[in-house]
Amino acid sequence: MTKRKLYLELENCIGCRSCLAACTQCGGHEQKNRNYVYDVNPLVNRQTMPLMCLHCADPACARSCPAQAIQIHETGAVLSALVEKCIGCQNCTIACPYGIPKFDEEENLMYKCDLCIDRTKDDIPPMCASVCPSNTLQWLTEEEIEMKKQSHDVGNDKWVTSMHYLEGETNVTVNLPGILQGTVKLF
Amino acid sequence: MQNIPVKQRAKGVQSIDRAFASHFAKSMFITVSGILIISFFATRMFTHVDLNLYGYMVGTIVFLGGFFYRFIAWGERPPTKNLIKKGLKLLFRKSTPKTSAEHLATYRFIWNRGIYRWTQHVLIGWGCILSCLVTFPLVFGWMYFTMAESGMYTIVLLGMNVMTIPADGFIAFMSYNALNFSAIMVILGVCMALYRRLKNLQARAEQQFMYDFLPLYLLLLISITGLALTFINVFLHGAGHYVMSLIHQYSVIITLIYLPFGKLAHIPFRPLSVFARNYREHYGEKSMKQCRVCGNEFVSTEQSNDVIQVLGVNDLEFEMKEGFHLAELCLPCRRKYRISRFSGFPTHEVPVKEANQNAKG
Numbered sequence: 001m002t003k004r005k006l007y008l009e010l011e012n013c014i015g016c017r018s019c020l021a022a023c024t025q026c027g028g029h030e031q032k033n034r035n036y037v038y039d040v041n042p043l044v045n046r047q048t049m050p051l052m053c054l055h056c057a058d059p060a061c062a063r064s065c066p067a068q069a070i071q072i073h074e075t076g077a078v079l080s081a082l083v084e085k086c087i088g089c090q091n092c093t094i095a096c097p098y099g100i101p102k103f104d105e106e107e108n109l110m111y112k113c114d115l116c117i118d119r120t121k122d123d124i125p126p127m128c129a130s131v132c133p134s135n136t137l138q139w140l141t142e143e144e145i146e147m148k149k150q151s152h153d154v155g156n157d158k159w160v161t162s163m164h165y166l167e168g169e170t171n172v173t174v175n176l177p178g179i180l181q182g183t184v185k186l187f
Numbered sequence: 188m189q190n191i192p193v194k195q196r197a198k199g200v201q202s203i204d205r206a207f208a209s210h211f212a213k214s215m216f217i218t219v220s221g222i223l224i225i226s227f228f229a230t231r232m233f234t235h236v237d238l239n240l241y242g243y244m245v246g247t248i249v250f251l252g253g254f255f256y257r258f259i260a261w262g263e264r265p266p267t268k269n270l271i272k273k274g275l276k277l278l279f280r281k282s283t284p285k286t287s288a289e290h291l292a293t294y295r296f297i298w299n300r301g302i303y304r305w306t307q308h309v310l311i312g313w314g315c316i317l318s319c320l321v322t323f324p325l326v327f328g329w330m331y332f333t334m335a336e337s338g339m340y341t342i343v344l345l346g347m348n349v350m351t352i353p354a355d356g357f358i359a360f361m362s363y364n365a366l367n368f369s370a371i372m373v374i375l376g377v378c379m380a381l382y383r384r385l386k387n388l389q390a391r392a393e394q395q396f397m398y399d400f401l402p403l404y405l406l407l408l409i410s411i412t413g414l415a416l417t418f419i420n421v422f423l424h425g426a427g428h429y430v431m432s433l434i435h436q437y438s439v440i441i442t443l444i445y446l447p448f449g450k451l452a453h454i455p456f457r458p459l460s461v462f463a464r465n466y467r468e469h470y471g472e473k474s475m476k477q478c479r480v481c482g483n484e485f486v487s488t489e490q491s492n493d494v495i496q497v498l499g500v501n502d503l504e505f506e507m508k509e510g511f512h513l514a515e516l517c518l519p520c521r522r523k524y525r526i527s528r529f530s531g532f533p534t535h536e537v538p539v540k541e542a543n544q545n546a547k548g
């Protein structure tokens with residue numbers, strides 16, 4: 001039974017792309033990464049942010065799949081397409097509000113972040129969180145996430161729930177940049 | 188009856204539907220009647236029915252029940268319904284035969300997933316198809332053999348004599364042994380699949396007994412007991428034939444009943460991949476959707492609208508204050524748009540291609 005969840009502290013990202021490299025090495029990912037790292041303002045500075053599947057509570061990808069190929073694991077992880085079920089319509093790629101699922105034309109198969117389910121089902125952090133050197137991606141218990149919230153709640157409304165910036169409830173908590181402004185950060 | 192919309196009632200075209208309590212009842216009735224009618228003619232008014240095979244008939248009917256139950260429930264989901272409706276309309280595209288061959292016969296996409304997996308899938312898939320093509324026509328009397336003069340068999344297909352062949356000739360040999368060949372194919376394929384499941388670490392992490400192994404064991408049981416029947420007839424002069432044929436028959440029936448509910452359910456549902464390809468090709472040729480941010484064409488207009496509609500049915504509204512729906516943005520722009528929401532800076536409006544998303548260098 002998984003007790004921990006993926007927690008993102010976006011502003012920590014240094015753009016090293018370790019998470020992308022680690023993703024390729026996860027079992028079943030067949031050397032193809034399933035997550036993204038973006039330059040926020042590429043012509044001006046080097047700030048980057050990762051973007052990965054947020055494992056929606058009501059996933060648009062699975063809702064739009066005519067083949068029911070996208071299953072939801074008991075841990076809440078929204079899994080990659082089942083190989084024998086995916087019929088290659090690509091509805092999921094159009095439906096996901098964050099543009100996460102990728103499609104392999106040759107294999108006629110969608111693939112997306114499965115939260116490294118072979119690891120996270122046993123509460124081992126996913127590959128990306130395992131390698132992130134800047135603690136942008138963390139694997140935390142509910143209590144730890146709550147503590148983050150408390151410690152960052154500096155009475156100036158700077159803790160922002162991820163919900164506000166997302167399209168629906170997610171299993172991944174995204175902590176937005178700016179919340180730590182003016183506070184000393186000790187990883 | 189009360190819940191039939193007035194519009195439909197007025198049209199009167201739905202009167203057939205009104206004779207049945209449900210979609211399910213109608214589908215079952217039509218299919219079973221169809222089988223009976225074909226059998227009636229094929230068996231020359233039921234004079235050539237092989238009653239030894241009645242267990243398979245029962246199994247088939249139960250299978251049909253399960254199949255329609257699953258298929259109808261599945262077809263009610265909004266995205267599925269949409270795809271089936273449009274796919275049927277587009278069934279007669281020029282490319283359909285080629286797509287069907289690649290998706291359903293040669294499994295080109297599985298080849299691209301790996302030659303080992305392709306080989307195992309061809310062996311299992313074609314082994315099963317071949318045995319179904321032999322078994323079910325025999326069960327329902329659509330095909331049988333008669334011997335009018337000694338030494339010569341006449342193959343009767345759908346009640347018509349198609350050809351007369353020498354009982355010890357090549358075609359006869361192939362006919363008697365078709366099921367043996369298909370059994371050997373399935374056994375080889377299943378062994379490859381089992382080997383992969385035992386060796387491949389990823390497969391080991393994800394597989395479940397009921398979902399991944401049970402179907403393989405069932406296919407193995409059918410094939411081995413089938414081959415054992417041949418063995419008993421050829422080498423043991425039929426000793427134990429009755430018991431073995433019962434075991435074989437039961438294994439087939441159980442597999443048929445299980446088929447619509449587990450991994451094997453992809454067999455009857457898989458043709459939908461042809462629908463999906465036609466849908467994408469047809470509407471893609473008609474009109475492509477331009478990304479509302481960068482203007483690149485990324486999907487057919489039809490599919491973008493369909494997805495928006497399906498999401499709406501599910502209460503997922505992704506209308507943004509900028510005036511677009513998220514399904515109207517190409518994927519990179521959609522991702523950048525999210526970064527802009529996180530950061531407050533309009534990343535999606537900076538015309539720079541996304542950099543290094545493959546962790547290479």
Ligand code: SF4
Binds near residue numbers: 055056095098100
């Ligand atoms: S973020 Fe996209 S891919 Fe991930 S669960 Fe939600 S809709 Fe599906």
Ligand code: SF4
Binds near residue numbers: 069
């Ligand atoms: S591409 Fe595959 S997983 Fe995605 S919606 Fe279509 S069938 Fe489902």
